[in-house]
Amino acid sequence: MTTHRTAPILVIGNGPAAHQVLDRLRHFGCEDPVTVLGAEDTPAYHRALLTSALDGSLPVEAMELPPPPGDTTILTGVCAVRIDRLRRRVHTADGDVFPYARLILATGATPLLPDLPGLRTPDGSPAAGVAVLRTLADCARLTDPAVVAARTPVTILGAGSLGVEAAFALALKNRPVTLVHPRPWPMDHLLDAAAGALVRDRLTAAGVELVAGSPATAYTPATEGAPGTLALADGTALPAHTLLLCTGVLPETGLARTAGLAVRTGIVVDDRMRTDDPLIHALGDCAEHRGNRGGSLASGWAQAEALARHLASGARGVAPARRVLRPRIAGPGLVVLGMPGRAPSDETITLNDPANGRYARLELTGEHITAGVLLGFDRAIATTTELYVHDAPVPRDRLSLLLGRAPRLARAGSEEITPETVICLCNNVTHQDLTRAWHAGAQGLAELADATRATTGCGGCARQVESLCTSLASSTPATTGS
Numbered sequence: 001m002t003t004h005r006t007a008p009i010l011v012i013g014n015g016p017a018a019h020q021v022l023d024r025l026r027h028f029g030c031e032d033p034v035t036v037l038g039a040e041d042t043p044a045y046h047r048a049l050l051t052s053a054l055d056g057s058l059p060v061e062a063m064e065l066p067p068p069p070g071d072t073t074i075l076t077g078v079c080a081v082r083i084d085r086l087r088r089r090v091h092t093a094d095g096d097v098f099p100y101a102r103l104i105l106a107t108g109a110t111p112l113l114p115d116l117p118g119l120r121t122p123d124g125s126p127a128a129g130v131a132v133l134r135t136l137a138d139c140a141r142l143t144d145p146a147v148v149a150a151r152t153p154v155t156i157l158g159a160g161s162l163g164v165e166a167a168f169a170l171a172l173k174n175r176p177v178t179l180v181h182p183r184p185w186p187m188d189h190l191l192d193a194a195a196g197a198l199v200r201d202r203l204t205a206a207g208v209e210l211v212a213g214s215p216a217t218a219y220t221p222a223t224e225g226a227p228g229t230l231a232l233a234d235g236t237a238l239p240a241h242t243l244l245l246c247t248g249v250l251p252e253t254g255l256a257r258t259a260g261l262a263v264r265t266g267i268v269v270d271d272r273m274r275t276d277d278p279l280i281h282a283l284g285d286c287a288e289h290r291g292n293r294g295g296s297l298a299s300g301w302a303q304a305e306a307l308a309r310h311l312a313s314g315a316r317g318v319a320p321a322r323r324v325l326r327p328r329i330a331g332p333g334l335v336v337l338g339m340p341g342r343a344p345s346d347e348t349i350t351l352n353d354p355a356n357g358r359y360a361r362l363e364l365t366g367e368h369i370t371a372g373v374l375l376g377f378d379r380a381i382a383t384t385t386e387l388y389v390h391d392a393p394v395p396r397d398r399l400s401l402l403l404g405r406a407p408r409l410a411r412a413g414s415e416e417i418t419p420e421t422v423i424c425l426c427n428n429v430t431h432q433d434l435t436r437a438w439h440a441g442a443q444g445l446a447e448l449a450d451a452t453r454a455t456t457g458c459g460g461c462a463r464q465v466e467s468l469c470t471s472l473a474s475s476t477p478a479t480t481g482s
């Protein structure tokens with residue numbers, strides 16, 4: 001057993017929320033040494049890009065987040081198992097002890113296994129053939145060259161945004177995919193029937209078989225030579241060589257709970273991201289702030305900002321996070337702003353154009369977007385998302401907004417990109433910022449992420465940044481570096 005020196009700030013978890021708080025701490029002038037304990041044996045990476053690793057469009061290295069600035073020690077493959085609040089110490093699975101002055105919990109979330117007969121072995125772990133997608137290790141199992149080469153079919157349970165993304169990614173890798181969903185259309189918690197039908201059509205066009213409308217009732221695990229079987233309430237029995245569960249996540253609260261901290265669904269925190277122990281904070285997917293579980297990068301970012309400000313200067317307050325979801329699906333883009341259909345609004349604009357595979361719904365209160373869905377309106381996605389994220393008023397001519405013709409607004413259509421076009425909406429990085437960084441030597445995806453922070457938010461811009469790299473490389477004379 002090794003007892004380490006007291007860390008002024010000790011962080012448990014090395015995911016995107018931990019990474020963001022380290023960055024913001026330095027930004028706000030906190031120079032305290034920080035030690036991070038991460039259970040995964042990799043550097044911090046952008047979890048939201050996992051499906052791009054699944055379909056092979058992004059090398060794993062490109063998902064890595066840049067090394068945090070300042071005096072930071074990152075220990076990977078180290079799992080914290082107990083917090084001793086009395087002595088202010090954290091114990092790890094290896095028997096090491098890390099005393100702390102201040103502790104930050106950024107333990108994230110873990111996949112939720114539904115209560116379905118047959119899914120678990122008697123010790124509670126997933127049964128044979130059952131897979132999840134939360135970590136690079138999960139992704140590596142699903143992309144094992146042997147199963148990819150054998151085109152082993154995958155049955156995905158749950159057509160929320162993760163299930164839909166995973167289905168497109170696996171289909172792109174030529175894997176036979178069946179997507180099973182208990183409700184009549186995919187992503188029904190965010191999309192209405194019209195938008196859901198368009199996503200269903202896209203899935204079908206990509207070769208995914210969608211089995212919707214009947215809940216799963218039981219799983220019979222695979223045995224040697226025979227695939228598992230997923231039974232549905234309507235009597236269907238689906239073969240399931242690999243059963244990929246995309247059935248939600250649960251905040252990882254075990255450490256906090258056993259340390260006696262207040263936990264409801266997540267670890268309860270106040271506006272300073274403090275738990276009921278003033279020396280312990282929590283943020284990201286593991287935290288519950290004002291009754292809300294985060295579950296998105298936007299909420300983790302807002303919490304990291306609030307916590308870093310508090311630790312650096314004692315300031316208080318969490319800016320409300322504006323949730324933007326950009327599921328990576330084949331074809332023209334999809335964006336979901338906030339939670340459409342949940343709260344009353346003054347005005348709803350709907351444009352349904354199934355013949356062209358397009359759908360838009362914007363909910364407005366006053367002149368501001370409170371929620372929305374855009375599918376197939378690529379030129380409008382950047383402007384509309386930007387207006388929503390910044391809570392800016394929309395133009396009077398709503399149709400021009402949807403058609404991407406709104407004046408003085410950035411556009412996402414490839415021919416109409418201007419230097420001011422915001423490419424990374426999460427970090428407000430423009431085309432010009434990226435071009436300048438590229439010319440200054442950041443000539444790859446990881447380097448541009450490092451220099452500008454583009455792609456380190458929701459990751460929805462990664463492909464756009466990658467193609468910008470390609471086009472800059474082909475249009476620039478080979479003088480740099482020579």
Ligand SMILES: Cc1cc2nc3c(=O)[nH]c(=O)nc-3n(C[C@H](O)[C@H](O)[C@H](O)COP(=O)(O)OP(=O)(O)OC[C@H]3O[C@@H](n4cnc5c(N)ncnc54)[C@H](O)[C@@H]3O)c2cc1C
Nearest residue numbers: 013015016017039047048079080107108109284285296297
């Ligand atoms: C495929 C996929 C796509 C997604 N797409 C989007 C998207 O488009 N937009 C969006 O907003 N969100 C998306 N998300 C969700 C987003 O990735 C999460 O909100 C984000 O990762 C939360 O960050 P976090 O750091 O709080 O938690 P996590 O990313 O879960 O990281 C927590 C880390 O803590 C470690 N840890 C846990 N317990 C311990 C311990 N005891 N000791 C040491 N380490 C520990 C874990 O191993 C993990 O590495 C997506 C998620 C997935 C899986």
